[in-house]
Structures are given as structure tokens and as C-alpha cells.
Amino acid sequence: MSEHEVTVTVDGATETASVEARRLLVHALREEWGYTQPNVGCESGKCGACTVEMDGDVVKSCCVLAVQADGSEINTVAGVDGAPEGLTAAGDRVPEPGSDGDAEFGPVQRSFHEEHGLQCGYCTPGMVLRARDLLADNPDPTRAEIREGLKGNVCRCTGYENVVDAVEAAAAKLEPIETDGGGVGDGTATRGDD
Amino acid sequence: MFPPQFDYERPDRLDAALDALAAEDAVALAGGHDLIPMLKAREADPGTVVDLGGLDELRGVERVAGDSVEQLSIGALTTDADLLAADPAGVDALLDATRAVGDAQIRNRGTVGGNLAAAHPASDIPAATLAADGTLHLVGPDGDREVSAEEFATGDHETVCGDDELLTRISVPLDPDAAGAYARKTHPSTGYAAVGVAARLRVVDGGVADPRVAAVSLCDVPVRLSAVEDALRGVDVGAPVDAVASAAECADEGVDAPVREDHIVSADQRRAILPKYVEEAVSEALARAVGREGVVA
Numbered sequence: 001m002s003e004h005e006v007t008v009t010v011d012g013a014t015e016t017a018s019v020e021a022r023r024l025l026v027h028a029l030r031e032e033w034g035y036t037q038p039n040v041g042c043e044s045g046k047c048g049a050c051t052v053e054m055d056g057d058v059v060k061s062c063c064v065l066a067v068q069a070d071g072s073e074i075n076t077v078a079g080v081d082g083a084p085e086g087l088t089a090a091g092d093r094v095p096e097p098g099s100d101g102d103a104e105f106g107p108v109q110r111s112f113h114e115e116h117g118l119q120c121g122y123c124t125p126g127m128v129l130r131a132r133d134l135l136a137d138n139p140d141p142t143r144a145e146i147r148e149g150l151k152g153n154v155c156r157c158t159g160y161e162n163v164v165d166a167v168e169a170a171a172a173k174l175e176p177i178e179t180d181g182g183g184v185g186d187g188t189a190t191r192g193d194d
Numbered sequence: 195m196f197p198p199q200f201d202y203e204r205p206d207r208l209d210a211a212l213d214a215l216a217a218e219d220a221v222a223l224a225g226g227h228d229l230i231p232m233l234k235a236r237e238a239d240p241g242t243v244v245d246l247g248g249l250d251e252l253r254g255v256e257r258v259a260g261d262s263v264e265q266l267s268i269g270a271l272t273t274d275a276d277l278l279a280a281d282p283a284g285v286d287a288l289l290d291a292t293r294a295v296g297d298a299q300i301r302n303r304g305t306v307g308g309n310l311a312a313a314h315p316a317s318d319i320p321a322a323t324l325a326a327d328g329t330l331h332l333v334g335p336d337g338d339r340e341v342s343a344e345e346f347a348t349g350d351h352e353t354v355c356g357d358d359e360l361l362t363r364i365s366v367p368l369d370p371d372a373a374g375a376y377a378r379k380t381h382p383s384t385g386y387a388a389v390g391v392a393a394r395l396r397v398v399d400g401g402v403a404d405p406r407v408a409a410v411s412l413c414d415v416p417v418r419l420s421a422v423e424d425a426l427r428g429v430d431v432g433a434p435v436d437a438v439a440s441a442a443e444c445a446d447e448g449v450d451a452p453v454r455e456d457h458i459v460s461a462d463q464r465r466a467i468l469p470k471y472v473e474e475a476v477s478e479a480l481a482r483a484v485g486r487e488g489v490v491a
Contacts (some may be wrong), residue, residue: 024197024230045300058299059302060300
């Protein structure tokens with residue numbers, strides 16, 4: 001039963017482990033390396049609680065073998081910051097650092113807080129990652145498009161209404177970055193670093 | 195839930211992958227959304243999992259010359275998301291069906307070839323491949339062979355593809371005047387199609403020509419709805435509404451295989467809802483064909 005050396009970048013840090021071939025990525029992230037944001041939910045690829053970004057694409061880490069992820073770049077919800085790709089939250093009023101603790105979060109995360117888009121929070125890491133991905137593709141989605149877009153993320157608390165409100169609120173804070181041939185730069189929301 | 199123990203290989207060449215698959219109890223891994231849940235449920239217990247992820251030659255979408263018309267060739271490892279991003283012209287039903295697969299995360303990993311090779315009875319892509327008269331290209335230790343979409347699936351999760359063979363690509367003819375669509379009833383809890391219908395047709399001299407209509411999640415394998423095709427042939431596209439509705443009414447006539455009956459959807463319900471989705475798919479295909487032809491309805 002083969003063992004494999006796996007090296008991945010998680011939220012910017014290089015992580016290595018020797019894993020059995022059958023080891024799932026979500027278990028390697030949580031148990032080998034301590035990234036507990038991706039949660040283990042349905043374990044069958046339906047609920048999306050284990051969602052992470054793998055080389056820029058959102059994937060369900062319970063349906064990826066850790067060995068398949070060798071060499072890839074992974075982001076958990078703790079590793080994403082600011083606005084989704086291609087968008088800016090330039091016009092958004094970011095709370096003062098220390099005011100209510102939200103200043104450290106990007107506009108999508110803050111909207112989930114402000115609109116009460118969660119209760120127990122188990123689905124939230126996956127919801128936020130997929131919501132960011134959805135907004136990067138479609139910065140101004142209808143409520144129906146938000147519901148369809150979040151089809152792969154199950155929430156057992158909210159009844160989804162506030163989740164949809166949160167994604168709508170995030171969309172209102174964001175606008176596409178003007179590209180003037182200078183490439184999509186790092187025009188994303190920045191925060192006070194102190 | 196943890197998968198059972200297995201060995202893992204990740205060949206980077208097709209011939210090495212075929213060598214690895216020749217082992218007694220080896221299975222191929224593509225996007226993982228069929229195999230990995232099966233491993234976790236202990237419905238599969240392979241000795242070796244052969245990860246096809248290194249076979250870059252099996253990715254990509256391109257137009258190639260065909261016998262009579264041009265063909266669209268889709269590498270088997272092209273992900274659903276990459277096919278949608280490529281947005282090739284002339285395969286409307288296939289793009290509709292691919293958009294219906296799972297969810298965004300699943301489409302980022304799941305592959306077009308894996309969807310076909312897994313042969314889940316409720317998969318969407320096989321309906322579109324059958325309606326589009328697609329061909330599946332297999333390679334094995336004895337060489338290449340081509341199998342029509344009609345002959346590929348033989349049962350629930352069963353195909354003609356041998357354990358030591360691989361599906362390398364799918365080709366679909368690109369008739370310039372053909373159009374298609376896919377419509378389905380999504381089962382509210384499983385997310386799979388309760389029934390799914392793909393239609394493809396041409397408009398010639400104001401009438402429907404060469405209609406092909408296929409259903410999934412009706413029987414264990416994708417089936418042609420021959421009675422609907424017969425009723426559609428020659429329909430005047432100027433006033434198609436009643437003709438399409440009456441063609442849809444006879445949806446399950448001529449379907450010889452037993453209709454699926456399980457705890458999710460009864461056979462009676464599948465039969466009852468089928469005409470609505472036949473009508474939806476055929477109407478949309480017609481609208482697209484007429485729009486393309488510039489025919490004023």
C-alpha cells in the first residue's frame with residue numbers, strides 16, 4: 001500500500017507530509033497540517049463544506065486524494081483576502097481596525113456577518129469561497145443565479161435566504177477593476193496592517 | 195469514511211497508463227467524482243488506482259476534419275468547466291448538459307470522458323452525446339477502436355470499454371445547420387436528473403430533418419426516443435407548437451428497455467414527466483435552429 005511524499009502550498013505556506021495513497025486532501029489539510037477551515041460534512045461530494053481553492057479553482061477536498069494535490073497551490077478561506085479576482089471594493093467603507101473585529105475580513109466575509117448569512121458556521125468556509133468564485137465570474141448576479149451558483153454548498157441552518165442576501169450585499173460592495181492594458185493589478189481592498 | 199488501501203500510480207504517458215491498467219485489479223481515476231465516493235462507500239476495492247491526471251495529451255477541444263462534415267473532438271480528460279469555457283459552436287445540447295452536471299466545484303474536477311465512462315444512468319452528458327450522434331474513441335492493448343454513443347453504455351455503470359482500455363476522446367459531427375438543447379427535471383434531493391432529454395435536429399426547406407432525441411435517467415442506459423423522432427420528422431417549423439407537443443406525448447413509445455424504478459423516482463413518474471422535458475428540449479432546439487437559419491417563424 002503505497003505511501004507518497006506530498007508537497008503543497010497552503011495559504012502561502014509550504015507544507016509536506018508522507019501520506020497513504022488513500023488519504024483524502026481534506027484530512028491531510030486538517031490533520032497533517034492543521035488547516036481546520038475546510039470541514040468534513042457529507043463526505044460524498046454533495047455538501048461543499050470541504051471546499052478549497054486548488055490552483056485557482058474551487059474544488060471539494062473530500063473528493064481529491066492528497067497525493068493528487070502534490071505540487072498544487074491551495075487556499076482555504078483563511079488564505080483569501082480582499083475582493084474576489086478581478087473586482088475591487090474601492091467604494092466600500094471598511095470598518096476601523098479594532099472597531100468590531102471585521103476590519104480584517106474582505107467584503108464577502110463581512111457581508112456574511114452583516115447579513116447574518118450563517119448560524120452555526122459549518123458551511124461558511126465553503127460558502128465564502130464559492131461566493132467569491134461566483135462573483136469573480138458574475139459580479140452582478142440575480143438572486144436566482146446566486147442560488148444556482150451555490151448549488152454545491154449545503155446549509156442546514158439559514159434556509160439560504162440570508163446567504164443569498166449576503167452574496168447580494170457583497171456584489172453591491174464590489175465593482176470590476178478597470179483594465180487599461182496595465183493588467184489586473186493588485187487593486188483589491190487593502191487593510192491597515194497594524 | 196475512508197477509502198480502502200490501494201497503490202497509486204500517476205503515469206505521464208498514455209502507453210504507461212495502459213500498462214498500469216493492464217494489472218488485474220487496477221482502476222482509472224479522472225475527476226474523481228464517481229470513483230472516490232465509491233471508494234469511500236467501499237463499493238470499489240481496487241489494488242491500484244491509476245491517476246490519469248498526468249496525461250495532458252487527453253485534454254483540449256478542437257475542430258478536426260471528418261468524413262463528410264467537420265467534427266468537434268473533445269479530449270476525454272477535458273474538465274466540464276474547461277469545455278464550458280471553450281464554448282465551442284455547434285454543440286448546444288452538449289453545453290447545456292455539461293452546465294447541468296453537479297455544481298461548480300464538481301464541474302471544475304469532473305471530466306467529459308469520466309462522465310461518459312462512469313455510465314451513471316442519470317448522467318447528463320451521455321444524453322447529449324447520443325443525440326449529437328457522437329463517437330467514443332477507445333485505446334487498449336490491442337489498439338484503437340471507435341464506438342458509437344448508441345453502443346457505448348450497456349447497463350447501470352457498465353460500458354463496452356474494457357478494464358484495460360481507456361476512453362481517449364469524444365467526437366461529435368458539426369452539421370452547420372443543426373441545433374440542439376438539453377432539458378431535465380432535477381431531483382430536488384439528489385441533484386441528479388429525474389429524467390433528462392437531449393434533442394438535436396436540422397431545419398431543411400422549412401421542415402425538421404434528421405431529429406435525434408435521447409433520454410437519460412429513463413432506463414439504465416441512454417435511449418433514443420424513436421417515436422418522438424418519427425413524429426418530428428418533416429414538421430413545419432413555421433407552426434411547430436402543437437406538433438412538438440403531440441410528438442412529446444408519445445415520448446416513451448418505442449422504448450424497449452425497462453424504465454428505471456427506484457426509491458428516488460418511480461417508473462410511472464419518470465414516464466409521466468418525460469413528455470414535458472421532451473417538449474422543452476425539442477422546442478429550444480427548434481428555436482435555436484430557426485434563429486440560426488434566419489427563418490421567420
